Amino acid sequence: MEPLPPWASSSLAAVLATALLLVTVLRRRRGAATRKYNLPPGPRPWPVIGNLDLIGPLPHHSARKLSARHGPLMSLRLGSFPAVVASSPDTARFFLKTRDLAFVDRPRTAAGRYTTYKCSGLFHSPYGAYWRQGRKLWQAELFNARRLASLEHVRGEEVRSMLSDLRAAAAVALRERLFMVNLNVISRMVLGRKYIVDGAGSPFTPEEFRWLIDEHFFLNGVLNIGDVIPWLSWLDPQGYVKRMKRSAKMFDRFLEHVLDEHNERRRREGEEFVAMDMVDVLLELADDPNREVPIHRDGVKGFTLDLIGGGTDTSAVTVEWAMSELLRNPDVLAKATEELDRVIGRDRLVAEEDIPNLPYMEAVVKETMRLHPVAPLLTPRLSREDVSVGGYDIPAGTRVLINIWAIGRDPAVWEAPMEFRPERFLGGGGGADVKGQDFELLPFGSGRRICPGIGLGLKMVHMILANLLHAFAWRLPDGVAAEELSMEETFGLTVPRRVPLEAVAEPKLPAHLYAVAVP
Numbered sequence: 030m031e032p033l034p035p036w037a038s039s040s041l042a043a044v045l046a047t048a049l050l051l052v053t054v055l056r057r058r059r060g061a062a063t064r065k066y067n068l069p070p071g072p073r074p075w076p077v078i079g080n081l082d083l084i085g086p087l088p089h090h091s092a093r094k095l096s097a098r099h100g101p102l103m104s105l106r107l108g109s110f111p112a113v114v115a116s117s118p119d120t121a122r123f124f125l126k127t128r129d130l131a132f133v134d135r136p137r138t139a140a141g142r143y144t145t146y147k148c149s150g151l152f153h154s155p156y157g158a159y160w161r162q163g164r165k166l167w168q169a170e171l172f173n174a175r176r177l178a179s180l181e182h183v184r185g186e187e188v189r190s191m192l193s194d195l196r197a198a199a200a201v202a203l204r205e206r207l208f209m210v211n212l213n214v215i216s217r218m219v220l221g222r223k224y225i226v227d228g229a230g231s232p233f234t235p236e237e238f239r240w241l242i243d244e245h246f247f248l249n250g251v252l253n254i255g256d257v258i259p260w261l262s263w264l265d266p267q268g269y270v271k272r273m274k275r276s277a278k279m280f281d282r283f284l285e286h287v288l289d290e291h292n293e294r295r296r297r298e299g300e301e302f303v304a305m306d307m308v309d310v311l312l313e314l315a316d317d318p319n320r321e322v323p324i325h326r327d328g329v330k331g332f333t334l335d336l337i338g339g340g341t342d343t344s345a346v347t348v349e350w351a352m353s354e355l356l357r358n359p360d361v362l363a364k365a366t367e368e369l370d371r372v373i374g375r376d377r378l379v380a381e382e383d384i385p386n387l388p389y390m391e392a393v394v395k396e397t398m399r400l401h402p403v404a405p406l407l408t409p410r411l412s413r414e415d416v417s418v419g420g421y422d423i424p425a426g427t428r429v430l431i432n433i434w435a436i437g438r439d440p441a442v443w444e445a446p447m448e449f450r451p452e453r454f455l456g457g458g459g460g461a462d463v464k465g466q467d468f469e470l471l472p473f474g475s476g477r478r479i480c481p482g483i484g485l486g487l488k489m490v491h492m493i494l495a496n497l498l499h500a501f502a503w504r505l506p507d508g509v510a511a512e513e514l515s516m517e518e519t520f521g522l523t524v525p526r527r528v529p530l531e532a533v534a535e536p537k538l539p540a541h542l543y544a545v546a547v548p
């Protein structure tokens with residue numbers, strides 16, 4: 030047996046070893062277990078831990094290696110639960126389109142229970158009337174085209190503010206800037222102001238708030254042993270549940286403060302009240318007595334957390350990967366810059382309405398999402414019923430992982446897949462799209478659970494990346510050769526670079542374009 034992966038502490042390893050021994054002995058006594066289902070091929074599982082020993086710190090890499098041996102539809106056992114991994118466009122299509130409804134549920138996790146009000150946001154919500162209503166409301170009320178357009182000035186102002194800050198810096202660690210610009214945009218769109226910067230009246234200092242957000246992201250991305258081996262959950266061997274309860278309590282204090290402030294304005298303004306941000310909209314929706322399923326205060330807080338969680342890290346991580354690839358591929362960087370000079374000129378910044386006129390930039394974003402999807406295994410689905418495919422059975426209760434990272438690097442699907450070549454998306458209609466219809470490129474997922482923030486996410490990534498390239502000439506710091514730039518990843522709720530990218534930015538536009546007055 031291989032050594033246990035890093036998620037296993039030594040006390041946990043001792044508990045598991047004892048349990049493993051017991052279960053093995055009991056099994057021998059009972060005789061070989063009868064196999065009811067004809068599962069897809071996969072590695073033989075151990076009692077108790079299943080195949081957890083084969084999952085390393087980068088699960089999408091481990092799964093790809095295993096799939097190369099067992100095939101594009103592979104069985105695994107994750108602790109107590111059966112799982113399948115799809116790693117070809119055809120198998121992805123089967124789960125996300127052909128039988129989407131059978132695989133639309135989510136596994137229950139401690140993070141959903143403790144960090145988002147017993148799964149009252151969309152992300153962790155089980156399939157059912159509450160989730161269906163939530164999706165409709167996101168589409169119709171929060172992310173409709175009119176609302177997104179009406180908040181364009183917020184995105185523009187915050188991007189400008191980031192450019193202004195960058196102008197004062199020489200070598201920059203981009204990640205923090207990218208995280209902050211996205212958080213500021215989301216805060217203003219969702220909460221009405223930038224609580225992390227402008228903490229006035231907030232229960233936390235900006236530093237505490239920043240810590241809280243990091244903790245929330247971290248805890249939503251961990252592999253919590255109690256989720257896969259439920260009878261060990263009472264032990265909380267990694268201490269994650271304790272941390273989840275603590276951060277949830279702190280976040281709740283913050284969200285209560287936000288909701289109180291919003292309700293206070295509604296009371297004060299009475300008939301004159303107009304919803305200014307998404308929390309206002311959510312509170313109005315929660316007040317509607319004709320809702321199919323009531324939205325309680327916890328629901329408003331759960332959706333708000335989803336908006337902050339979904340909208341911050343995803344776009345920041347994508348832009349950091351794009352900048353890394355561009356700095357490693359100077360010819361691609363030169364072509365993207367040339368397009369910006371030609372289409373925008375040097376006397377203004379890039380606006381959202383310019384994006385459709387920048388096909389090379391769009392191709393750079395697609396190519397980044399092919400090689401560096403922020404959620405390489407999408408987010409786990411759960412089968413709601415027994416399903417058969419290609420002569421194999423997938424029992425109800427199976428976790429489904431779609432390895433879009435492996436699909437993006439499959440030589441059977443992509444020519445020279447390891448090369449960063451945006452040109453593959455040019456000509457002939459732009460090649461595959463990212464909106465869930467082309468199963469070789471699924472950075473936002475597909476089907477009923479497709480990312481509901483796709484419109485905002487794409488706007489943010491394009492606006493930030495295009496303006497970074499337009500406003501500055503970029504290079505790696507002295508002594509760092511392009512071909513030596515590390516492209517290692519680290520796994521969590523998203524998959525960012527292991528080592529944050531550092532680069533040197535030299536302003537190239539007239540000084541007045543960097544001047545801002547942001548509220």
Ligand code: HEM
Nearest residue numbers: 151152339340343344404408472473474475478480482486
């Ligand atoms: C570059 C930006 C983004 C990327 C790459 C991305 C990617 C994803 C992916 C892969 C999923 C899982 C889809 C599936 O299981 O099939 C997802 C779900 C989700 N995303 Fe995004 N996302 C982005 C931006 C956003 C934004 C801006 C928001 C909201 C402000 C958001 C909110 C959500 C939510 C709430 C879900 C869960 C939906 C559900 O389970 O019904 N995302 N996203």
